[in-house]
Amino acid sequence: MAAIVLENLSKTYRVKVRGEGLKNAIKSLVRPDYREVEAVRNISFSVNEGEMLAFIGPNGAGKSTTIKMLTGILHPTGGSMNVLGYNPVKDRRRLSYNIGAVFGQKSQLSFHLPPVDSFRLLSSVYEIEKSAYESRLKRLADLLELNEFLDTPVRKLSLGQRVRCEFAASLLHAPKILFLDEPTIGLDVVVKHRIRDLIIKLNKEENTTVFLTSHDAGDVENLCRRAIVIDHGTVALDMPVKKLKYDYLNKKVVSLKLNESAGIPEPPGVELIKKTPYAVKFSVDTRIAPISKILAMLDAGNIADITIEEPPMEDIIEAIYMGKREGG
Amino acid sequence: MGKYLSIAGISIKNSLVYRASVTGRVVFYFVFIFVFFSLWSMIYSGNEIAGYSLVQMIWYVCMTELVVFCSGSEIFGRMNHEVKSGEIAYRLLRPWNYIFMQFADMLGSMAFSASVFTVMAVLLGFVFAGPIQGFNPASVPLIVISFVLSITMNFFICMSLGLLAFYFEENSPFYFIYQKLLFVFGMLLPIEFLPIWTQGILRYLPFSLITWGPARMVVNFSYEYAFEIIPMQAAWCVFSVLLAMFVFSRGVRKVNVHGG
Numbered sequence: 010m011a012a013i014v015l016e017n018l019s020k021t022y023r024v025k026v027r028g029e030g031l032k033n034a035i036k037s038l039v040r041p042d043y044r045e046v047e048a049v050r051n052i053s054f055s056v057n058e059g060e061m062l063a064f065i066g067p068n069g070a071g072k073s074t075t076i077k078m079l080t081g082i083l084h085p086t087g088g089s090m091n092v093l094g095y096n097p098v099k100d101r102r103r104l105s106y107n108i109g110a111v112f113g114q115k116s117q118l119s120f121h122l123p124p125v126d127s128f129r130l131l132s133s134v135y136e137i138e139k140s141a142y143e144s145r146l147k148r149l150a151d152l153l154e155l156n157e158f159l160d161t162p163v164r165k166l167s168l169g170q171r172v173r174c175e176f177a178a179s180l181l182h183a184p185k186i187l188f189l190d191e192p193t194i195g196l197d198v199v200v201k202h203r204i205r206d207l208i209i210k211l212n213k214e215e216n217t218t219v220f221l222t223s224h225d226a227g228d229v230e231n232l233c234r235r236a237i238v239i240d241h242g243t244v245a246l247d248m249p250v251k252k253l254k255y256d257y258l259n260k261k262v263v264s265l266k267l268n269e270s271a272g273i274p275e276p277p278g279v280e281l282i283k284k285t286p287y288a289v290k291f292s293v294d295t296r297i298a299p300i301s302k303i304l305a306m307l308d309a310g311n312i313a314d315i316t317i318e319e320p321p322m323e324d325i326i327e328a329i330y331m332g333k334r335e336g337g
Numbered sequence: 338m339g340k341y342l343s344i345a346g347i348s349i350k351n352s353l354v355y356r357a358s359v360t361g362r363v364v365f366y367f368v369f370i371f372v373f374f375s376l377w378s379m380i381y382s383g384n385e386i387a388g389y390s391l392v393q394m395i396w397y398v399c400m401t402e403l404v405v406f407c408s409g410s411e412i413f414g415r416m417n418h419e420v421k422s423g424e425i426a427y428r429l430l431r432p433w434n435y436i437f438m439q440f441a442d443m444l445g446s447m448a449f450s451a452s453v454f455t456v457m458a459v460l461l462g463f464v465f466a467g468p469i470q471g472f473n474p475a476s477v478p479l480i481v482i483s484f485v486l487s488i489t490m491n492f493f494i495c496m497s498l499g500l501l502a503f504y505f506e507e508n509s510p511f512y513f514i515y516q517k518l519l520f521v522f523g524m525l526l527p528i529e530f531l532p533i534w535t536q537g538i539l540r541y542l543p544f545s546l547i548t549w550g551p552a553r554m555v556v557n558f559s560y561e562y563a564f565e566i567i568p569m570q571a572a573w574c575v576f577s578v579l580l581a582m583f584v585f586s587r588g589v590r591k592v593n594v595h596g597g
Contacts, residue, residue, distance in 0.1 A: 025506070082429045084590045105432045117427045119347065121354040126347055133343035134431055 012218045013056040019087035020049040020074050048074040050242040061219040063233035071242040072222040076188050109184030111175050113191035118163045124174040125159045135182035149177040152207050169200035186218040205231050226319045257325045264290045266314035274306045341441040348445025359450045373398040374465045387529040393556040395466035400552035401524040403458040407451040408491040413512045416499025436581050476558040483551035486570035491547050493577035503588025523548030543573045
């Protein structure tokens with residue numbers, strides 16, 4: 010069953026345009042000029058119940074605008090949508106009992122109070138019964154390891170601790186759909202993994218639908234089976250993450266620090282990016298040369314340090330566009 | 338209803354963090370009353386001006402300042418900020434009525450400072466002026482009702498002005514004008530000091546009903562007056578709530594949440 014359906018959804022902003030100089034400033038007082046900005050143009054797709062969808066695209070592509078329309082915060086200028094059988098514009102409050110959201114760059118916790126106070130408030134706002142709330146909080150606190158700092162004022166928490174609390178806050182009312190807008194931005198690997206594990210667990214056990222936007226290729230790869238790429242407000246690609254990965258996420262960048270100056274083997278698929286006497290940086294096309302095979306070819310005893318990076322989402326999206334242009 | 342009580346509850350807790358700011362405002366309140374005390378003591382030479390004795394006049398100022406100091410006018414700034422910064426996004430995500438959520442939040446956050454200021458107002462009234470002659474303790478319930486209505490209507494008017502941020506890039510002039518109207522039409526002077534024909538108009542307008550309404554009830558109570566003022570305040574309360582709801586429901590369609 011479809012949890013989210015969008016049909017020809019559009020959102021146009023009207024932005025006041027001001028020319029330079031005094032003359033234009035006065036002119037804009039009398040007769041302001043407006044410029045129409047099409048943030049989202051006629052997008053249509055649907056998301057099934059229990060699906061985890063990656064909704065990706067460059068900055069300003071319309072990702073957040075779409076999430077905010079689906080959650081009832083923004084009103085679309087055209088098209089229609091249906092979220093869990095509700096129209097988010099008209100049924101915002103009824104819908105809100107069934108959805109949760111984490112906006113990575115905004116906080117929903119009271120800054121000066123401990124998170125447990127915010128949780129208690131949310132439990133009453135969402136009309137959760139006391140016993141249900143207590144067992145839910147205990148479960149989330151265990152999964153996210155919040156117990157140490159449940160009573161610490163939010164302003165004293167680290168970013169990682171705070172974001173874990175944000176997740177707990179968004180999940181207390183057991184939402185059927187979880188909207189995540191850049192949830193792991195700025196987090197370290199350990200916290201990222203813990204959050205990913207939580208999302209996977211909830212999806213398995215409660216069949217939670219997840220709608221994720223992220224610039225983190227790792228989030229997309231590890232969580233989602235399907236990805237929609239949006240650019241300039243339109244759907245550019247809609248394909249399984251496996252295929253996206255095969256086509257576009259196939260590059261890893263390996264940086265080595267060496268004890269003694271040495272070269273590296275360069276089988277097909279390996280491309281040297283930079284070389285100094287004690288450091289080498291190269292990219293590996295994992296379709297041609299599996300990363301394990303390449304690592305096996307290196308002289309392990311000579312390696313002082315190694316990092317393996319995934320290309321940033323921006324590069325992947327650029328690659329998608331390059332590929333589309335080459336193909337068509 | 339329960340959820341709005343919880344909102345007020347957490348807001349009381351939150352407000353206790355800002356004890357220093359309450360202390361600062363208490364000092365400011367004292368300075369205000371002192372300046373007005375000096376001013377009116379200079380002006381008064383005879384017994385009464387426009388029906389107010391010096392004692393009544395000082396109590397009057399203590400009371401109008403009380404309304405102004407604890408009436409949650411900060412809601413203007415908060416609305417302005419929430420709309421412009423897009424913080425409103427998270428708050429629109431919840432199953433509550435946004436307008437009443439903010440009201441509950443304000444009630445909670447002013448509970449502490451309002452009690453402090455009430456004590457201050459009564460204390461300073463006694464110190465600077467002494468007891469009001471003929472004050473009837475039986476009038477207290479009606480006076481309290483009048484204060485509550487004042488604060489409520491001021492809150493929703495300030496909220497409506499703040500929500501104009503949906504429509505205007507710069508909405509503070511509206512608030513500035515509103516503040517000045519409150520100041521001249523009741524806070525500074527009882528409207529009895531103004532020409533008769535203006536009194537006839539002002540006693541029906543929110544500016545005077547917010548400040549003059551309850552303050553005059555304290556210094557010169559009569560049932561006749563109370564039963565004229567309270568229904569009018571109640572009517573303006575209803576109007577201001579409807580106004581805030583209207584501005585909000587129209588404005589929320591225009592909400593622009595920038596960033597990403």
